[in-house]
Amino acid sequence: MTAALDDPAFWAGDHVETELARLRLESPVYWYEAGRFWLLTRHADVLAVSKDPATFCSSKGVLMADRDRTVAAADSILYVDPPVHSRYRKLVSTGFTARRVASLEEQVRRLACEVLDAIDPDVELDMVESIAAPLPLLVIAELLGVPASDRDQFRVWSDAVMEAASQITDENALLALELMDYFTTALQERTDTPRDDLLSVLVSAEVDGDRLTLGEQLGFCMTLLVAGNETTRSAISGGLVALADQAEQRSRLVGDSTLMSAAVEEVLRWVTPIAAMARTATADVVIGDEKIAAGDYVVMAYLSANRDEAVFGAGAASFDISRSANPHLTFGIGEHFCLGASLARLETRVLLEELLSRWPSYEIRKPGERIPSTLMRQRRDVRAVMSP
Numbered sequence: 001m002t003a004a005l006d007d008p009a010f011w012a013g014d015h016v017e018t019e020l021a022r023l024r025l026e027s028p029v030y031w032y033e034a035g036r037f038w039l040l041t042r043h044a045d046v047l048a049v050s051k052d053p054a055t056f057c058s059s060k061g062v063l064m065a066d067r068d069r070t071v072a073a074a075d076s077i078l079y080v081d082p083p084v085h086s087r088y089r090k091l092v093s094t095g096f097t098a099r100r101v102a103s104l105e106e107q108v109r110r111l112a113c114e115v116l117d118a119i120d121p122d123v124e125l126d127m128v129e130s131i132a133a134p135l136p137l138l139v140i141a142e143l144l145g146v147p148a149s150d151r152d153q154f155r156v157w158s159d160a161v162m163e164a165a166s167q168i169t170d171e172n173a174l175l176a177l178e179l180m181d182y183f184t185t186a187l188q189e190r191t192d193t194p195r196d197d198l199l200s201v202l203v204s205a206e207v208d209g210d211r212l213t214l215g216e217q218l219g220f221c222m223t224l225l226v227a228g229n230e231t232t233r234s235a236i237s238g239g240l241v242a243l244a245d246q247a248e249q250r251s252r253l254v255g256d257s258t259l260m261s262a263a264v265e266e267v268l269r270w271v272t273p274i275a276a277m278a279r280t281a282t283a284d285v286v287i288g289d290e291k292i293a294a295g296d297y298v299v300m301a302y303l304s305a306n307r308d309e310a311v312f313g314a315g316a317a318s319f320d321i322s323r324s325a326n327p328h329l330t331f332g333i334g335e336h337f338c339l340g341a342s343l344a345r346l347e348t349r350v351l352l353e354e355l356l357s358r359w360p361s362y363e364i365r366k367p368g369e370r371i372p373s374t375l376m377r378q379r380r381d382v383r384a385v386m387s388p
């Protein structure tokens, strides 16, 4: 019997990885009748589907929760298919060039230090609330050019927008509208007086005489909050838990900074902040031994792809910071490959560097629990003491 694959509790439960391993072996392209979707668990299949947007489109939904609601391309770049996607992507990419992201390192380090300076190392804290959540939020606020005086309100708005992505209520919808108003005014200000921030890049971005509409600029700002906050929070908190669990690997990392890049990649593979994303088949097609019909919903389990023994070997189910080849699919792949991947890597690395240089033997007292979700792999209430 297969677990309830559309149940948020399954994805947060203790058996999710064993169950996915069983599916990879016995039924890698699995039709889940109760949810009426296919679940792909092999790395090779997730990769192939992600790289074929003509046969597997995003415009009918990309989240498991999207099955129960109508999505519109105007909501987010995530729902846009080529060729329109290529145009949109080219325009917003100007805000995320490698040079631009690399130039943020100093700012990210300053913000990471600000977060860590606020911690009393002798007092037990919740690592998610005190460390993993504030950094991505501060980075996005700074990136967008939100002034320090608006930060507290920005957090309230961001939390509401993230909540609305999985369940809309009157309250979070109202707060999301307030944030749209805030961005509309800010974008207008940048049109009149450009500054050195992402909002100014969005209003002035131009490729072959083409520009983003105000709707696209706004949609993109909102997407950044949903795509860049909780994901990076999950990578940081999950990484801190994994390194504390594997104290010997953590000591090696503290003693040898050349291990850091590989360690960040392993944290990203191990944590896999987004468990799965979906596509819809646009034509009848065969994957593995199964016939997929046009219109079928196809869920790609990144978590399973990232544990696939065919790619990561016999040690796929172990955390190993010295793993050399690490082609994880944590950021997706293909047209929609995460636009913030370099930024997320930068934030995770800088936070680990700064935290480990202060508190190399921090202690997790309670690893907290996973929050039930079919999308986000996120812990809450990770109790820790930094100077045990």
Ligand code: HEM
Residues within 6 Å of the ligand: 058, 062, 077, 078, 079, 089, 140, 223, 224, 227, 228, 229, 231, 232, 235, 272, 273, 274, 277, 330, 331, 332, 333, 335, 336, 337, 338, 339, 340, 341, 343, 344
């Ligand atoms: C560890 C942190 C992160 C993870 C695991 C993650 C994961 C992903 C994944 C899996 C996708 C592909 C979706 C698909 O194929 O349908 C994606 C897309 C995207 N991500 Fe990230 N992300 C992270 C951080 C960020 C950050 C920091 C930002 C920006 C501040 C960001 C912005 C975006 C955007 C704009 C897209 C849409 C790209 C497109 O549709 O062309 N992400 N992300």
